[in-house]
Amino acid sequence: MTDFSAWTQACQTRMESVLAEWLPPSSIAPQRLHEAMRYAVLGGGKRVRPLLAFAAGEVTGTDPDRVQHAAAAVELIHAYSLVHDDMPAMDDDALRRGKPTVHVEFDEATALLVGDALQSLAFDILASQPLADNAAAQLKMVQLLAQASGSRGMAGGQAIDLASVGKPLDLTELEFMHIHKTGALIRASVLLGAQCGTLSDTTAAALDHYAKCIGLAFQVVDDVLDAETPTATLGKTAGKDAANNKPTYVSLLGAARARELAQELRTDAHAALAELGPSAARLRQLADFVIERTF
Amino acid sequence: MTDFSAWTQACQTRMESVLAEWLPPSSIAPQRLHEAMRYAVLGGGKRVRPLLAFAAGEVTGTDPDRVQHAAAAVELIHAYSLVHDDMPAMDDDALRRGKPTVHVEFDEATALLVGDALQSLAFDILASQPLADNAAAQLKMVQLLAQASGSRGMAGGQAIDLASVGKPLDLTELEFMHIHKTGALIRASVLLGAQCGTLSDTTAAALDHYAKCIGLAFQVVDDVLDAETPTATLGKTAGKDAANNKPTYVSLLGAARARELAQELRTDAHAALAELGPSAARLRQLADFVIERTF
Numbered sequence: 001m002t003d004f005s006a007w008t009q010a011c012q013t014r015m016e017s018v019l020a021e022w023l024p025p026s027s028i029a030p031q032r033l034h035e036a037m038r039y040a041v042l043g044g045g046k047r048v049r050p051l052l053a054f055a056a057g058e059v060t061g062t063d064p065d066r067v068q069h070a071a072a073a074v075e076l077i078h079a080y081s082l083v084h085d086d087m088p089a090m091d092d093d094a095l096r097r098g099k100p101t102v103h104v105e106f107d108e109a110t111a112l113l114v115g116d117a118l119q120s121l122a123f124d125i126l127a128s129q130p131l132a133d134n135a136a137a138q139l140k141m142v143q144l145l146a147q148a149s150g151s152r153g154m155a156g157g158q159a160i161d162l163a164s165v166g167k168p169l170d171l172t173e174l175e176f177m178h179i180h181k182t183g184a185l186i187r188a189s190v191l192l193g194a195q196c197g198t199l200s201d202t203t204a205a206a207l208d209h210y211a212k213c214i215g216l217a218f219q220v221v222d223d224v225l226d227a228e229t230p231t232a233t234l235g236k237t238a239g240k241d242a243a244n245n246k247p248t249y250v251s252l253l254g255a256a257r258a259r260e261l262a263q264e265l266r267t268d269a270h271a272a273l274a275e276l277g278p279s280a281a282r283l284r285q286l287a288d289f290v291i292e293r294t295f
Numbered sequence: 296m297t298d299f300s301a302w303t304q305a306c307q308t309r310m311e312s313v314l315a316e317w318l319p320p321s322s323i324a325p326q327r328l329h330e331a332m333r334y335a336v337l338g339g340g341k342r343v344r345p346l347l348a349f350a351a352g353e354v355t356g357t358d359p360d361r362v363q364h365a366a367a368a369v370e371l372i373h374a375y376s377l378v379h380d381d382m383p384a385m386d387d388d389a390l391r392r393g394k395p396t397v398h399v400e401f402d403e404a405t406a407l408l409v410g411d412a413l414q415s416l417a418f419d420i421l422a423s424q425p426l427a428d429n430a431a432a433q434l435k436m437v438q439l440l441a442q443a444s445g446s447r448g449m450a451g452g453q454a455i456d457l458a459s460v461g462k463p464l465d466l467t468e469l470e471f472m473h474i475h476k477t478g479a480l481i482r483a484s485v486l487l488g489a490q491c492g493t494l495s496d497t498t499a500a501a502l503d504h505y506a507k508c509i510g511l512a513f514q515v516v517d518d519v520l521d522a523e524t525p526t527a528t529l530g531k532t533a534g535k536d537a538a539n540n541k542p543t544y545v546s547l548l549g550a551a552r553a554r555e556l557a558q559e560l561r562t563d564a565h566a567a568l569a570e571l572g573p574s575a576a577r578l579r580q581l582a583d584f585v586i587e588r589t590f
Contacts, residue, residue, distance in 0.1 A: 024446055029471075033446050033454035084411060089382075089403035108384035109457050112407070113450050116379060119411065120445030123418045127437035135430035142422035142437055150415030151319055151328050155408050159328040162404050176324075 004285045008051060015050045016042065018068045019075065022125055036106045036114045037121075041079045044097035048218070048290070049074045049185060053193030055282035056207060060197025066131050070141065070192040073122040077149050078185060080118035083111050085158065119149070131196055141195050148188035157181025161246075169247040175216065182222075183215030190214075190283075202275075209272040210283060217265035218290050223248040224258050225294070266291045299580045303346060310345045311337065313363045314370065317420055331401045331409045332416075336374045339392035343513070343585065344369045344480060348488030350577035351502060355492025361426050365436065365487040368417040372444050373480060375413035378406050380453065414444070426491050436490050443483035452476025456541075464542040470511065477517075478510030485509075485578075497570075504567040505578060512560035513585050518543040519553050520589070561586045 002010075019041055026035035050071035057067035086093040086101040087108060094104050103111035126145055132138040147153055157180025164177060190211040191204065199207075227250045249258040269287040273280040297305075314336055321330035345366035352362035381388040381396040382403060389399050398406035421440060427433040442448055452475025459472060485506040486499065494502075522545045544553040564582040568575040 028447075030446065030451045030454040030458065032458065033451060037446060080411075084407055087384075087407065089407055110454070112379055112382065112384055113446075113454050113457075116375075116410070116414065116444075117446035117450040119414050120441045120448075120450065124438055124441035124445060127434045127441060135434050138434055139422045139430050139437075142434075143419055146415045146419035146422060149411075150419060151325065151332060151408075151412035152323075153415075155412040155415065156325045156328060159325040159405070159408050162408075163325065163327065 001281060004282075004289070007282065007285075008289070011051055011054050012047050014064070014068060015047050015071060015075065018072045022072055022076075022121065032106070033110065033113055033117065036102055036110050037118060039099075039105060040083050040102050040114050040118065041076065044099070045075075045079075046293075047075060048286075049078055049189040051286055051289075052186065052189040052211075052214070052283075055280075055286050056190045056193030057196055058282050059203060059207065059276055059279045060194045060199050061279065062193070062197035066196040067193050069125055069129065069131055070196055071189070073126040073145060074185060074189045074192060076118045076122040076125070077145065077154070080115040080122070081149075081154055081158070081185075083118070084115040087111055090158070090162070122149075133198055137195065141192055144191060144195075145188055148184040153180055153184035153188075154182075157184065164247060166245045167247070169252075171252055174247055174249065174252060178216060178219040179212070182219050183212060186215035186218060187211040206272050206276060207283075210269050210287075213265045213269035213272065214287060214290055217262050217269065217287070220249045220258050220262045220265065221291060221293060223250045224255055224262070226250075227255060229294070262291050296576060299577075299584070302577065302580075303584070306346055306349050307342050309359070309363060310342045310366060310370065313367050317367055317371075317416065327401070328405060328408055328412065331397055331405050332413060334394075334400060335378050335397050335409050335413065336371065339394070340370075340374075341588075342370060343581075344373055344484040346581055346584075347481065347484040347506075347509070347578075350575075350581050351485045351488030352491055353577050354498060354502065354571055354574045355489045355494055356574065357488070357492035361491045362488050364420055364424065364426055365491055366484070368421040368440060369480060369484045369487060371413045371417040371420070372440065372449070375410040375417070376449055376453070376480075378413070379410040382406055385453070385457070417444075428493055432490065436487055439486060439490075440483055443479040448475060448479035448483075449477075452479065459542060461540045462542070464547075466547055469542055469544065469547060473511060473514040474507070477514050478507060481510035481513060482506040501567050501571060502578075505564050505582075508560045508564035508567065509582060509585055512557050512564065512582070515544045515553050515557045515560065516586060516588060518545045519550055519557070521545075522550060524589070557586050 023038050023041060024034045026038055028034060053071035053074060054064055054067055057064060082096060083102045085091050086096055087103050093101055095101065102114055122145065123142060126142050132141060149155060157177055160177040161181055187208065190207050194207055249261065253261065266287050270284055273283055318333050318336060319329045321333060323329060348366035348369060349359055349362055352359060377391060378397045380386050381391055382398050388396055390396065397409055417440065418437060421437050427436060444450060452472055455472040456476055482503065485502050489502055544556065548556065561582050565579055568578055
């Protein structure tokens with residue numbers, strides 16, 4: 001097995017070129033929209049969701065040439081959500097991945113359409129060529145991504161988040177919000193990667209539990225980083241949650257306990273993979289990566 | 296054959312209940328988002344796209360119990376586009392189907408999420424149960440709807456429309472815009488309805504040509520109505536295109552020639568269906584309906 005950082009770099013490079021291939025070139029009409037879509041997606045991001053998809057694909061022994069398209073679909077859903085979340089009507093953020101956000105670099109109407117069109121493209125990709133062992137299984141993948149993105153998944157989590165500004169959420173309510181807002185798409189990344197191959201119910205249940213732990217850990221670490229990292233290092237506006245009086249794991253638990261919680265979730269994530277043997281090695285490394293990341 | 300107005304009413308009633316069934320109830324979290332999604336979709340609209348899907352389903356002799364789900368998916372894409380188009384960053388419209396628009400009745404952030412979540416729900420529906428003769432054909436339906444909705448379809452048309460405000464478009468450019476903005480989804484409605492059954496290449500080509508004529512005719516008539524109908528009758532703000540200095544068929548051709556053009560497109564639409572016999576009777580009636588409508 002190549003070392004983890006070489007593997008992540010290889011996946012990220014592959015992802016960049018797959019996304020660049022799927023996104024329409026800015027030379028074809030409507031040019032400005034296509035230019036803005038490429039601006040929103042290419043040249044940045046940790047690609048955590050694609051990494052999870054590739055790693056989960058290894059569990060079912062799937063060809064990464066298949067998984068890369070499922071990974072691209074999930075990443076486009078994630079990218080669209082960032083574009084819309086950054087808009088003035090939502091988080092009103094000017095900086096993302098160290099660059100001006102789409103509505104700042106282009107304009108609000110374009111940002112709205114970029115998000116809309118990226119979502120459509122995600123489903124186009126997921127339906128466009130054989131990705132699973134059969135077409136019926138692939139339809140289930142489309143359904144999974146649609147549900148993870150929609151009102152009972154990511155978009156719903158965003159709505160709960162907006163409704164919670166300035167409200168004293170308790171830990172259960174905060175977890176409920178994040179299970180939707182971040183967790184649903186993280187879970188979809190893991191399951192879609194694995195579903196490109198043949199996935200047994202037992203393995204699916206193990207991956208599901210792993211994904212739940214990782215999704216929450218990701219958010220806990222995000223809250224710690226948001227509270228403690230300067231904007232320049234983070235590549236997005238730091239300290240916004242506190243400024244907006246938004247409940248976070250840090251505001252509810254304190255930074256020390258939040259860091260402990262992240263470690264507990266890492267342990268749980270590893271435990272979930274216990275039965276899967278060496279095929280889950282990359283997923284184990286990703287659990288460590290998500291908890292130990294500093295940006 | 297039941298008369299046309301009884302048939303449209305039956306389809307509209309069926310559509311309303313299918314949509315009401317697919318939309319999550321406002322009793323489950325996130326309640327406000329679900330309430331706003333239902334507000335955006337239910338209780339109004341001519342349901343032209345579902346009518347086209349049902350009529351096209353008759354060409355391939357398909358059970359309407361299948362077609363209704365494809366029709367719901369298309370209608371949700373249409374509904375999401377209206378919610379986003381009405382937002383201040385786009386057309387900034389306060390009235391739709393005689394009611395306050397979603398961002399006015401709720402708020403901008405909710406309108407943004409309503410559109411996003413309606414799009415996801417459309418793909419969820421299209422992938423959720425057997426709608427075509429086999430799963431591979433159904434994946435192609437997902438792909439068709441995604442492409443019709445995305446940057447080379449409806450969202451792209453909207454981008455071209457925004458870029459055209461105050462610019463002297465010629466007729467070819469105006470047609471290019473509408474083929475994307477309205478035409479792509481009208482075409483998808485017709486083809487998806489037919490694809491719920493077994494569709495030959497010849498019939499698909501005929502339906503494709505029919506749909507192109509109807510899509511353009513729909514827009515020409517829209518422009519005439521927008522120029523000549525009072526807001527109260529139209530149920531949305533009238534005269535906006537002229538006020539925004541947007542090119543329309545009426546501003547380019549004058550109202551009289553625009554009306555003539557709509558009649559020519561009706562003739563073309565009928566000609567496209569010539570080989571299809573009695574199975575295309577509803578599509579013929581819909582061509583007449585689209586041209587003769589007064590709201």
